[in-house]
Amino acid sequence: MIALFFAIFILSPVVTLAESGGDGGIVRLQQTRTAPLTIEEVLARIELTHPLLRATGVERKQARAKILKALGAWEPTVKNITETARIQIWNFLAYDHVSTGGFNDTKLEVGHPWGFRILGGIRNGFGDRSIVGTPPQSGGTVALIPDLQLFYPQQQIIVGGSVHLLRGLMVNDEYAEFQQAELAGPLAEVKVAQKRQDLYLAGAIQYWDWQLAVKQAEVRKQNLAVAEARFEQIEGQAKAGKVSPLDVVEIGQEVQRRREAAIAAQRKVELEQYKLSLFLWENGEPVTPRPEWAPEFQGETPLPTEEEIAAYKVEAKEDRPEVRALYIEAKMNNIDLKLAKNYLLPKFDFEGGRMDAPADWIVGVGYRYATQFAMPLFQREGRGKVLYAEAEQQQLVLSQVYAEQQVSIDVDNWLSAIxxxxxxxxxxxxxxxxxxxxxxxxxKRFDMGISSILFVNMREQNAVEAAFELYQARYDYDLARGGLLLARGALSKPVGDVVLAKYGDPLTAAGKNGYKKSGRD
Structure with missing residues (x-):
């Protein structure tokens, strides 16, 4: 009776904590579930619901935002400008005269990534009538258009533009920013893959930690049950005078020792199940797994062949997020290097078009054409940019070589671990x-009376330690198999939709968060 009460006391916190909190439907689902929790389900639930994976998916939105921001450099812009000027003429050779003239421009300005801008639009002029000549007589309209006239004398077509002829032609700051923004999308996918790999690996390890803790706790409970049964047996024999009371004390001490170990093992199970719950989410809340959901460790699987190992190494160099991120960084650095070399060219720009000055309507039609040339004598800024970009390029090349060799060694390492x-x-x-x-x-020797309870306890304890070692070896075997998947880059890829459909909706998976939906961003 005491043993039964103590067993209930040990097990009751697990049931209570597993059922506490959360949605009632989730609790009922936990209570009625009989299927074991598999590693496949853990990875699928991470892909479907994990908040950190969903948060990393926001990188995709930010990548699209960077492209939109970069495109703003050449955004077609509508401008409407109204200017007017009032000029008073007075000297001792002429009569006093006041003229008013102005214009209203409506024009569209468009830029291009290659470094030139063009504009076109309509100018509507206005002004008063001059009094000119001797004797004074009425003159023509001040805003009369002498060229590029449109629909009436005061309306004119206006055109203009500018272009970089050396520095900035086809390679400039704005275009470089846009090219790097285009790489932000692939970089976001790499970040999502990296986070998925980290979560899959952490979730798998935690799953095996929980599985190991449950199995070791079961061994402790079985060992305790055997000792309690023997305690009752020896206690009865002691009352009948068949064994020494000292044997009762010894077996009682062994029961308490095993009970303490069982309690510690149960606490280990609770710790691991709470950690595992952070990888099992449903309706926005973590789901605490029950000990009875823990399956047995998997058996032995065939080793990969030499051809498969060679394919794994190639796959690792292509799929591992660490290597992919370096490739994208190298592309970004190449853009910086091209831009830095472009800074070594002299600045030579050309611009032209209709002048924006209302006085032109009074004194005549004005156009402006200009060229600007500038060249630093020592090119310190340009040479510094090139030197920095080349140094970063060398650093990335060395990092790529190391990363490729590292992932190749990882495959060999985890194969050795298996x-x-x-x-x-x-x-x-x-x-x-x-x-x-x-x-x-x-x-049997103890039952025949040719052994003591001390040796029986030692043999049973040795069997418990052997069981622990066996479970630990199976744990390490599963961990090594998972490590090989990590080395290949397989953990960076999402679980298939067929598997996801068993546990949720693949279309709303956390791993797909951030993808562009219909409509405008």
Missing amino acids: VRARDRVRAATEAYRLAKALEEGER
């Missing part, structure tokens, strides 16, 4: 079998 873990599982399995055989043999 082989050694497999050998450990085989050795631990045989050691556990022998420990159980010794345990059963020692119990």
Whole structure:
């Protein structure tokens, strides 16, 4: 009765905490669930609902925002300008005269990434009538258009533009910003893949930690149950005078020792299940897994062939987010390098078009054409930009070489881990079998009266340690298999839609957050 009460006392916190909080439907689903929690489901739920993966998807929106911002440099712009001027003429040779003239411009200005801008529009002139000549007589309209007249004498077509002839031609700050903004989209995908890889890896490790803790706790509980049953047996024998009361004390001490170990193992299960719940989300809340959901560790799988290993290394260099990010950074640096070399060219610009001055309507039609030439004598700024970009390029090349070799070594490393873990599982399995055989043999000797309770406890404890070693070896084997998936870059890829459909809607998956939807951004 005491053992039953204590078992209920140990198990009741797990049930209570697993059922506390959250939506009632989720709790009922947890209570009625009988299927084991698989690693496939853990990864699928991360892909479907994990908040951090959904937050990283916002990088896609930010990438589109960078493109929109860069395109603003050549945004077609409508301008409407109205200017007027009043000129008073007075000297001792002529009579006093006041003239008023002005214009209203409506024009469209458009830029181009290659470094030139053009504008075109309509100018409507206005002004008073001059009094000219001797004797004074009425003159013509001040705003009379002498060229490019449109529909009436006061209306004119206006055109103009500017262009970079050397520095800034086809390579300029605005165009470089736009080209780098175009790479922000692929870089955002790399960041999402990196976050997915980190979450998949952390979720898988936590799943195996929880699985290991549950299995080891089961061993502790079974070991405790055996000791409690033996305590009742020996206690009855002691009352009948068949064994020494000292044996009762010894087995009682062993029960308490195993009970303490079972409590610690149960606490370990609770800790790991709460950690695992942060990877299992439903309706915006983490779902705490139950111990009975933990399946057995998977068995041995065939090792990859030499051809498959070579393909894994090629796949790793193409799919690992760490390597892909360096490739994109190298492309961005090439843009900076081209821009830096363009700074070594002299500045030579040309612009022309109708002058924006109301006085032109009074004194005549004015056009402005200008060229501007400037060249630094020592080119310090340009040479500094080129030197910095080239140094960064060298740094990226070395980083790429290291990253490619690193992912290749990762494949070999995790393959070695699989082989050694497999050998450990085989050795631990045989050691556990022998420990159980010794345990059963020692119990038979104890029942025949040729052994003591001390040796029985030692044999049982050795069997528990052998079981722990076996579970630890199986844990390491699964961890090594997951590490090989990491080394290949497979964890950076989303779970297939067929698998996601078992646990949710693939269209609303957290991993797809940030993609452009219909309509304008």
